[in-house]
Amino acid sequence: xxxxxxxxxxxxxxxxxxxxxxxxxxxxxxxxxxxxxxxxxxxxxxxxxxxxxxxxxxxxxxxxxxxxxxxxxxxxxxxxxxxxxxxxxxxxxxxxxxxxxxxxxxxxxxxxxxxxxxxxxxxxxxxxxxxxxxxxxxxxxxxxxxxxxxxxxxxxxxxxxxxxxxxxxxxxxxxxxxxxxxxxxxxxxxxxxxxxxxxxxxxxxx
Numbered sequence: 608x609x610x611x612x613x614x615x616x617x618x619x620x621x622x623x624x625x626x627x628x629x630x631x632x633x634x635x636x637x638x639x640x641x642x643x644x645x646x647x648x649x650x651x652x653x654x655x656x657x658x659x660x661x662x663x664x665x666x667x668x669x670x671x672x673x674x675x676x677x678x679x680x681x682x683x684x685x686x687x688x689x690x691x692x693x694x695x696x697x698x699x700x701x702x703x704x705x706x707x708x709x710x711x712x713x714x715x716x717x718x719x720x721x722x723x724x725x726x727x728x729x730x731x732x733x734x735x736x737x738x739x740x741x742x743x744x745x746x747x748x749x750x751x752x753x754x755x756x757x758x759x760x761x762x763x764x765x766x767x768x769x770x771x772x773x774x775x776x777x778x779x780x781x782x783x784x785x786x787x788x789x790x791x792x793x794x795x796x797x798x799x800x801x802x803x804x805x806x807x808x809x810x811x812x813x
Contacts, residue, residue: 611687611690611691612631612635612687613678614628614631614632614676614677614678614683615627615628615678616628616678617675617676617677617678617680618632618653618657618658618661618675618676618677619658619673619674619675619676619677620658620674620733621675622675623730623731623732623733624653624730625730626651626652626728626729626730627651629651629652629653629657630649630650630651632657632660632661632676633649633650633657633660634649635686635690636657636660636661636663636664637649637660638690639664639686639689639690641660641661641663641664641667642656642657642659642660642663643656647762650761650762652759652760652761652762653759653760654757654759654761655755655757655759658674659674661674661675661676661682662674664682664685664686665682668682668685670682670685718794718797718798719738719739719742719790719793719794719797720738721735721738721739721783721785721790722734722735723735723785724782724783724784724785725739725760725768725782725783726781726782726783727765727781727782731760733758733759734758736758736759736760736764737757737758739764739768739783739793740756740757740758740764740767741756742793742797743764743767743768743771744756745797745800746771746796746800748767748770748771748774749763749764749767750763750766750767751763765781766781768781768782768783768789769781771789771792771793772789775788775789775792775796777789777792
């Protein structure tokens with residue numbers, strides 16, 4: 608049984624979430640049967656399964672289903688009440704109540720314009736990670752088999768950044784700085800790939 612916990616920042620898609628908050632939320636949701644633990648275990652990075660788990664918990668408890676959990680809000684209060692009571696749920700895989708929401712639209716090909724640096728272990732802007740993950744995916748350097756292509760920072764994204772850095776002969780640190788070599792090379796490769804895609808094909812008729 609998990610113990611009650613406090614949030615440093617709100618949990619939700621529109622918020623810049625705290626990594627400790629994210630991990631504690633995942634542990635609580637998994638303990639109560641509202642989130643499936645991946646084979647590689649839980650990470651501190653916010654992701655779609657975590658937010659779907661919050662919504663699943665809210666539905667079960669007849670709370671507003673918005674995927675948001677605030678430090679002084681009713682969702683966290685009820686979650687901690689259940690953790691204290693030790694009311695552990697057992698759900699079968701696939702029984703989670705997921706909001707039938709379409710996947711986010713694919714972004715048009717354009718240069719990546721970061722608002723903040725992307726570094727492991729720090730809070731990042733979800734719009735920034737969305738751009739970087741889309742670029743890595745287009746280059747075949749992002750594993751989307753587990754959670755698909757989403758905007759949340761996760762281990763596959765940082766591994767994809769490192770793979771790109773190795774490919775380009777850059778310093779392999781998994782970081783994307785605002786004006787560093789990684790973002791410059793990433794934009795150059797995106798630009799060159801787009802030119803190849805838009806180049807008309809020549810068909811020889813014999």
